[in-house]
Amino acid sequence: MPDDPSPAVPPDVGDTDTDWRRVVDASTRWPVIAFVVSAVFWLVAGSLLALIASFKFQFPDWWTHQAWLTFGRIRPAHLNTMIYGWISMAGVGVSAWLWARLLKTKLRGQWMLLLSAALWNLGVLVGTVGILAGYSRAIEWVEMPYVAFALIVPAMLLVVVSFIQTLWERHAQHLYISVWYLGAAILWGPFLVIAILLPIYSGIPEATANWWYAHNILGLWITPPGLAAAYYFIPKVIGRPVHSYHLSYLGFWTLALFYNWAGVHHLVGGPAPQWVVTVSIVFSAMMIIPVIVVAVNHHLTVVGHFEKLKYSPTLRFVVFGAMSYTVVSLQGSLQSFRYWQEVTHFTHYTIAHSHLGVYAFATMIAFGAIYYILPRVTDWEWGSKRLVSLHFWTTGLGIGAYFTALTIGGVIQGFQLLDPDVAFLEIVDDTKPWLVVRSVSGTLMTVGHLVFAYLLAQIVMKSGERPEGPTYFHPVPEGTFAHVGGDGSRSVPASSTNPDAS
Numbered sequence: 198m199p200d201d202p203s204p205a206v207p208p209d210v211g212d213t214d215t216d217w218r219r220v221v222d223a224s225t226r227w228p229v230i231a232f233v234v235s236a237v238f239w240l241v242a243g244s245l246l247a248l249i250a251s252f253k254f255q256f257p258d259w260w261t262h263q264a265w266l267t268f269g270r271i272r273p274a275h276l277n278t279m280i281y282g283w284i285s286m287a288g289v290g291v292s293a294w295l296w297a298r299l300l301k302t303k304l305r306g307q308w309m310l311l312l313s314a315a316l317w318n319l320g321v322l323v324g325t326v327g328i329l330a331g332y333s334r335a336i337e338w339v340e341m342p343y344v345a346f347a348l349i350v351p352a353m354l355l356v357v358v359s360f361i362q363t364l365w366e367r368h369a370q371h372l373y374i375s376v377w378y379l380g381a382a383i384l385w386g387p388f389l390v391i392a393i394l395l396p397i398y399s400g401i402p403e404a405t406a407n408w409w410y411a412h413n414i415l416g417l418w419i420t421p422p423g424l425a426a427a428y429y430f431i432p433k434v435i436g437r438p439v440h441s442y443h444l445s446y447l448g449f450w451t452l453a454l455f456y457n458w459a460g461v462h463h464l465v466g467g468p469a470p471q472w473v474v475t476v477s478i479v480f481s482a483m484m485i486i487p488v489i490v491v492a493v494n495h496h497l498t499v500v501g502h503f504e505k506l507k508y509s510p511t512l513r514f515v516v517f518g519a520m521s522y523t524v525v526s527l528q529g530s531l532q533s534f535r536y537w538q539e540v541t542h543f544t545h546y547t548i549a550h551s552h553l554g555v556y557a558f559a560t561m562i563a564f565g566a567i568y569y570i571l572p573r574v575t576d577w578e579w580g581s582k583r584l585v586s587l588h589f590w591t592t593g594l595g596i597g598a599y600f601t602a603l604t605i606g607g608v609i610q611g612f613q614l615l616d617p618d619v620a621f622l623e624i625v626d627d628t629k630p631w632l633v634v635r636s637v638s639g640t641l642m643t644v645g646h647l648v649f650a651y652l653l654a655q656i657v658m659k660s661g662e663r664p665e666g667p668t669y670f671h672p673v674p675e676g677t678f679a680h681v682g683g684d685g686s687r688s689v690p691a692s693s694t695n696p697d698a699s
Contacts, residue, residue: 217301218573224303225294226574228310230657232290233567235318237650239282242325244643246275251639254632265329273340274328280338280414281349282321284555285386286314287563288422289356292379294570295422295429296360299376300367306359313355320348336403338411339393346394353387374445378425381453386418401468405461412460415554416452420522423559424448424491426566427519431498434512434569435505436678440497448490455483462533466542481533488526495519505677508669510585514565517593521557525550539615545631546607549600556642557596564592564649568668571656578664580655584648586670591645599638606631 250271253259260266289310297304304310324341327333333340360383372380393410432439439445458480461473499516506513528550531537541547568585572578579585606628613624655661667678 218298221297221301221303222294222573224307225297228293228304228307228314229290229570229574231311231314232286232293232317233571234653234657235314236283236285236287236290236563237646237653239278239286239321240646241643241650243275243278243283244639244646246271246278248636248639248643250275251632251636254629255636264331270329270331270333273333273337274325276338277328277341278321278325279555280419281317281324281341284419284559284563286317287567288382288419288559289313289317291426291563291566291570292383292422293356293359294574295375295425295566296363296379299369299373299379299429300363301369302363302367304359305362305366306355309355309359313352313359316348316352316355320345320352323348336393336407338414339407343394346390350387350390350394353390357383357387373428374439374442374449375425375429377446377449378421378428381449382418382421382425385413385421389413389418404464404467405469405473408460408463410460412463413457415551416456416459419555419559420452420456423518423522423562424452426562427495427515427522430511430515430566430569431495431519434509434515434678435499435502437498437502440494444490444494448487448494451483451487451490455480455487459484459529459533462538465533465535465538478533478535481530484526485530488523488530491519492523508671508673508677510579510589510668510670511565511569513589513670514561514568518558518560518562518565521553521561525553525558528553540611541607542611544607544610544614545603545628545635546611549603549607552596552603553600557600561592561596564588567653571653572667575656575659577656577659578666579652579668580661580664581652582668582670584652585668588645588648588652591641591648595638595641595645598634599642602631602634602638606634 249260249266250268253268253271264270293304293310320341324345327342327345328340332342334342339346360380364380389410393406398406428439428445459477461469461477462481465474465478467474495516506516532541532547532550568579610624610628613619613627
């Protein structure tokens with residue numbers, strides 16, 4: 198990347214490079230903690246709902262006499278807590294820290310972000326209870342009643358105001374690619390939610406708007422903070438610039454241009470106008486361009502530094518997520534084609550695909566980002582490298598098995614559904630083993646989430662003895678992270694000589 202022409206040390210925060218980082222980190226402390234802690238609460242709650250829904254495939258008569266525990270309520274409740282509770286709030290928390298760091302200025306409107314977190318939590322709570330109580334709306338990813346969004350939308354707008362105010366008073370003149378991704382998501386997100394809530398849709402236009410929204414809330418609200426974090430943390434941890442400054446902007450603008458059109462490919466074979474579906478398929482295929490650009494940029498940045506994945510929790514989670522982004526995006530382009538939709542539509546293959554995007558990509562990057570950020574905003578370290586390692590392997594292996602099982606099972610299911618000689622009950626029986634793997638994998642991931650929640654509680658409450666030095670998986674050879682802004686260490690006083698201070 199080119200040198201930032203802005204002053205290395207903002208004039209109002211201190212005399213050294215370390216000083217301004219400590220001041221900026223301190224300004225983000227309570228908003229970041231509020232959003233991250235809230236996000237992890239909803240992660241655990243959503244995971245428990247997911248397990249109930251998953252085990253119902255093995256025990257269909259389980260809890261059937263309680264209406265609020267039926268699959269038709271538990272499944273959308275899980276989906277909405279994960280989208281609006283976990284990954285959205287985690288995204289805002291990570292984005293707030295990145296925004297202030299990249300703009301080299303204290304985060305403005307902290308009270309607005311704290312109010313936003315309160316409204317957001319209340320909205321997700323009301324929405325989840327509403328779904329479980331039977332007040333669900335039959336629009337995927339927008340099942341929560343309107344009253345929940347009446348709280349969430351103002352919360353999103355408060356984030357917009359805070360971010361714009363911080364941008365306006367920034368010290369950095371150059372806006373790096375991560376700022377572009379974060380700024381775009383903050384503007385696109387509220388627009389998407391408001392647009393889908395307008396009472397102007399019915400029938401086929403409502404279905405079209407639904408999939409325009411459901412696809413774009415992933416690609417234009419959840420994806421940009423994930424890519425912004427990958428673009429920031431991968432170079433930051435390994436100590437080298439992004440491979441290509443120009444490729445990074447090509448990836449951003451092609452994402453912005455192509456993704457918005459892609460959602461309606463989910464209605465292949467449906468009653469939507471065929472020209473609308475065809476346009477969506479074309480732009481889904483064109484999404485290969487930003488995906489390959491981002492993949493090349495990330496991979497060539499890490500080349501020569503893969504050994505650092507052995508030590509750094511942040512790098513390991515973020516690289517896992519970045520690789521998953523490549524896979525899920527290429528898979529999405531393939532999935533849009535009519536010939537493949539004939540096989541995979543209405544099968545568990547689609548469930549595997551969506552989890553690869555929201556979990557293997559966005560969630561794993563969020564985990565990695567939080568492992569980097571929390572020591573800097575709390576001035577404390579993670580309590581146990583063994584638990585961090587347990588968190589990685591339970592979630593990594595869990596989502597890997599989940600995706601593999603439902604992908605294979607979904608393809609088999611799709612070909613069987615196309616064969617008139619195969620009885621439907623036979624298809625159901627053949628699907629059962631893959632659903633068992635789904636439940637086991639979900640249990641494994643939930644264990645990881647509980648471990649992560651425990652670690653988060655430790656670092657936020659600063660419990661136990663003060664850990665010394667960065668939390669690495671293994672002892673680090675001298676000089677591995679010996680660069681300014683390296684992985685690990687919390688923000689430290691200016692007098693420290695620790696080269697990892699960042």
